[in-house]
Amino acid sequence: MFRMNIKGLIPRHMEERGLLVLRDNLKYIEDILDHRRIPEKGIDEDKIRLLLKFLSLMDTDKDPKAIRVGEREGRWVSRIQEELVSGFCHGIGRSGSLIDPQPKAPGASAMYSLTNSILTSFLRNLGLKVYGVGLPVATGLSLSLCLNALRRMYNSNVAIYPYAAHKSPIKGIYLAGFKMRLVETKLYGDSVQVDVGDIEDAILQEIDIGNNPCVVSTLTFFPPRESDHIEEIAKICEEYNIPHVINGAYALQSRYYIERLRRAFKYRVDAVVSSSDKNLLTPIGGGIVYSKNRDFLREISLSYPGRACATPVVNILVSLLTLGMRGYLKLMEEQRGCRDLLEKLLNDLAEKTGGKVLNINNPISLSITVHSDPVEIAGKLYNLRVTGPRGVRSTDKFATCYLHGYPYNYIVISASLGVKEEDIIAVVEKLENILLDR
Numbered sequence: 001m002f003r004m005n006i007k008g009l010i011p012r013h014m015e016e017r018g019l020l021v022l023r024d025n026l027k028y029i030e031d032i033l034d035h036r037r038i039p040e041k042g043i044d045e046d047k048i049r050l051l052l053k054f055l056s057l058m059d060t061d062k063d064p065k066a067i068r069v070g071e072r073e074g075r076w077v078s079r080i081q082e083e084l085v086s087g088f089c090h091g092i093g094r095s096g097s098l099i100d101p102q103p104k105a106p107g108a109s110a111m112y113s114l115t116n117s118i119l120t121s122f123l124r125n126l127g128l129k130v131y132g133v134g135l136p137v138a139t140g141l142s143l144s145l146c147l148n149a150l151r152r153m154y155n156s157n158v159a160i161y162p163y164a165a166h167k168s169p170i171k172g173i174y175l176a177g178f179k180m181r182l183v184e185t186k187l188y189g190d191s192v193q194v195d196v197g198d199i200e201d202a203i204l205q206e207i208d209i210g211n212n213p214c215v216v217s218t219l220t221f222f223p224p225r226e227s228d229h230i231e232e233i234a235k236i237c238e239e240y241n242i243p244h245v246i247n248g249a250y251a252l253q254s255r256y257y258i259e260r261l262r263r264a265f266k267y268r269v270d271a272v273v274s275s276s277d278k279n280l281l282t283p284i285g286g287g288i289v290y291s292k293n294r295d296f297l298r299e300i301s302l303s304y305p306g307r308a309c310a311t312p313v314v315n316i317l318v319s320l321l322t323l324g325m326r327g328y329l330k331l332m333e334e335q336r337g338c339r340d341l342l343e344k345l346l347n348d349l350a351e352k353t354g355g356k357v358l359n360i361n362n363p364i365s366l367s368i369t370v371h372s373d374p375v376e377i378a379g380k381l382y383n384l385r386v387t388g389p390r391g392v393r394s395t396d397k398f399a400t401c402y403l404h405g406y407p408y409n410y411i412v413i414s415a416s417l418g419v420k421e422e423d424i425i426a427v428v429e430k431l432e433n434i435l436l437d438r
């Protein structure tokens with residue numbers, strides 16, 4: 001297709017050498033398009049840029065001979081705008097379906113399909129036998145789209161929500177037009193959990209009054225709220241034929257969560273929702289949904305109203321190609337190391353302050369109890385230019401559990417994917433200075 005005619009411009013042996021180097025560089029891009037899987041080793045930015053350029057040059061807004069008279073022709077006034085979308089000015093999707101090819105944008109459509117294929121291979125490499133789709137919206141909205149798909153497929157109208165105090169999923173449930181039925185948390189020692197029997201009762205009651213319930217469970221949360229027992233919930237959902245969506249906002253970064261997902265996927269799990277920024281270190285704005293059922297992903301796509309900006313999807317593609325499988329596994333390993341370090345340092349600190357590290361199963365976050373106002377402590381950390389930690393008062397119903405108070409004031413700190421060891425050390429140091437009033 002592309003002829004690199006440099007004949008006669010330079011000596012013959014140099015010409016051959018030049019073409020050889022060029023061919024080997026282009027081979028990276030050919031391989032991505034041929035294999036459509038996450039590369040073992042990450043690919044450098046120049047090659048990713050070139051791939052995006054090739055793809056975006058296929059869209060009709062780049063056609064030098066096009067006659068463009070529609071009300072939407074991928075126009076822009078500033079090159080800045082074109083750069084912000086990596087050249088995919090037409091966005092992705094058709095008005096009726098997000099994943100369907102857009103006739104004005106062959107390149108963007110191929111880019112989206114390629115991204116989903118690479119994403120699927122990534123999920124499979126992690127051990128999840130699923131299909132994945134990248135969405136141009138974050139976790140809460142992705143969850144909303146999943147629920148919409150459930151309504152289309154099963155007439156679901158009530159979401160049973162084992163209470164987890166994050167506003168995004170709660171708002172996502174309401175936005176989808178579902179009624180929400182909370183199942184309250186209970187205290188088991190330090191740990192805040194939702195009893196699986198209570199979830200089963202809620203399902204039976206909703207069926208009894210003629211509703212079509214589904215369950216939205218939560219896998220990733222900060223302590224003392226433990227993960228829902230997703231495997232048990234999936235079993236119950238299978239037994240009663242009830243759809244089940246899991247909020248796994250940051251599940252992909254941890255072996256512990258992935259293993260739990262693997263076990264749950266043996267029973268009824270319609271889809272899992274994860275965040276592209278928390279798991280793939282993209283800028284905020286994308287979601288990842290995965291399911292064993294391709295038809296379900298198609299229904300999500302049909303739920304999306306209109307076309308979408310391509311950038312969140314491009315971000316997913318760029319992360320997967322940049323990291324490669326090896327790079328991602330290395331990040332996971334570093335995360336685990338940081339999590340262990342955080343636990344050690346917090347235990348040392350607890351000994352000095354007379355607090356304790358809450359005894360909660362969590363592969364990412366830890367909570368340490370404090371004797372003074374935790375909100376004030378978190379405020380002080382913020383002023384010391386630390387971002388991330390949360391201070392939660394024992395009386396804070398929203399943050400801990402729905403009906404009960406909690407025995408402790410505490411500070412939550414997370415060692416999430418991408419965190420650096422020196423930051424773990426620095427935050428505990430600063431917290432120590434605050435707690436010991438130095």
Ligand SMILES: *Cc1c(COP(=O)(O)O)cnc(C)c1O
Pocket residue numbers: 138139140141166168169218220221247249250275278
């Ligand atoms: C981060 C997180 C979300 C995020 O929702 P967004 O819509 O991506 O902001 C939702 N639920 C949980 C449990 C989270 O940790």
